[in-house]
Amino acid sequence: MLSEIITTDAFILLSAILFISGVITTKFSARLGVPALVLFIMVGIVMGSDVLGIIHFDDAGLAQTIGVFALVIILFEGGLQTKWKTLRPVIPPALSLATMGVLLTSGIVAVAAKYILEIGWLEAILFGAIVGSTDAAAVFAVLKGQNVKPRIGATLEAESGSNDPMAVFLTIAMIELITVPDANMWKLIASFFVQMGLGLIVGYVFGRLATAAINRLNLDSSGLYPVFATAFALLTYGVTAFMNGSGLLAVYVSAIIIGNTEVAYRHSIVRFSEGFAWMMQILMFVILGLLVFPSELFIWDVMWKGIVISLILMLIARPAAVYASTINMGYTNKELLFLSWAGLKGAVPIVLATFPMLAHVENSQLIFNVVFFVVLTSCLIQGSTITNLADKLGLVGPEKTTPMHSLELVSLGKANAEMIEYEMEEDAAIVGQKLINIPFPKHALVNAIIRNDKLLTPTGNTVIQPRDFLYVLTSRASKQELIRLLQEKKSVPIVKEVPIENKRESETEQT
Incomplete structure (x- = not known):
């Protein structure tokens, strides 16, 4: 009994240290010119068994569960803050980037992975699928508070919020083709359109249900409204996934509807979601850092392969996909250059890299290590230079006018x-x-x-x-x-x- 209490106390203390460390890193990330996401990962690596040895963590299944849960919260917060009037004009290019762009990026990277990693074609395509999408968590974190022109920022946010279904589909499809040789490819393609359709429909329906419920329920405390809205986000994901639809897309769609509809205690809901999303980002990236063993990652064989693939991804695959996906859509060369450089990689590729490990795919550990190195490189190089690039290209809009003040309201309860x-x-x-x-x-x-x-x-x-x-x-x-x-x-x-x-x-x- 005493040992169980000590274990519980140690877990609570350790959780507090991890979250405090994560919050403090956000303070220094801007001064160091390094995205906070990288520092979160480094906190996990340092706390792991290969460095300080405080935490031994190698459970890919648990990391995947935490990662998906965190992505639901992050996408929900991102959707709440997305303005429909800014989003509507960029829906065509964003969807093109989220589908054709991901396919082109994955295909080019797959060719590179085949010869650099010396793996089979199916495994190479699997690797390309894992790193092919722009990560919502990374984009939302880097662009938050920045004054990049609305059209460009909205394109990136819409792309990153809607391209996860394509990446997830390609990853799962390739794993099925590897593990089940007689799998029907046409059925897999049909299932993708079903997943996308269900994600859009269920997301829209639950978004409307959530706004109606929030406005009609007269709760005793304003603090219950943010919890209620977050519960709807989780419910949206769960119901959509149960129906074999894209839960992440459904959450993003429902959040856009809630965020662009007049709802009770909107300010409280947005602020709560923002804080919760930050907490989930810290937890997710620290956990993913714990999952990595530096003795296996920072070796020459993995590093040079990761660097070469990262350069091909950043300088060839992503630009080719952006230019091809946005033909005749009204973007200037400067805007396309910025969109090419802003294809950040983050949590989604690392979470997807756990899928082959759980399915016991051959070379899954090599794929995970190289994917992690590609993400780390993307965050360090692209994430730290994206704002400066926008400034040099003249894509910085008017300074955001978020008020530097706070207004604390006592809950009005049933005061109508x-x-x-x-x-x-x-x-x-x-x-x-x-x-x-x-x-x-x-x-x-x-x-x-x-x-x-x-x-x-x-x-x-x-x-x-x-x-x-x-x-x-x-x-x-x-x-x-x-x-x-x-x-x-x-x-x-x-x-x-x-x-x-x-x-x-x-x-x-x-x-």
């Missing part, structure tokens, strides 16, 4: 009221007007305005300016009317005529 946070756009109809002249709904009150990172106490004579962050307390019955007012454009005049007598009385009250 919400606090709306809204950033005013330049073409909004109410921009340039005084609050007293704006026809707000009856049960809506502007409580605070954040302008240039400073808090303003609004009065009737306060003029709304572009990039103002308005905090409006409104009844739920008036919420939709308020949203329509805030989103209305200048082409529709909405100035409210106020009698002189009432206007003077209102100005006197405000004073």
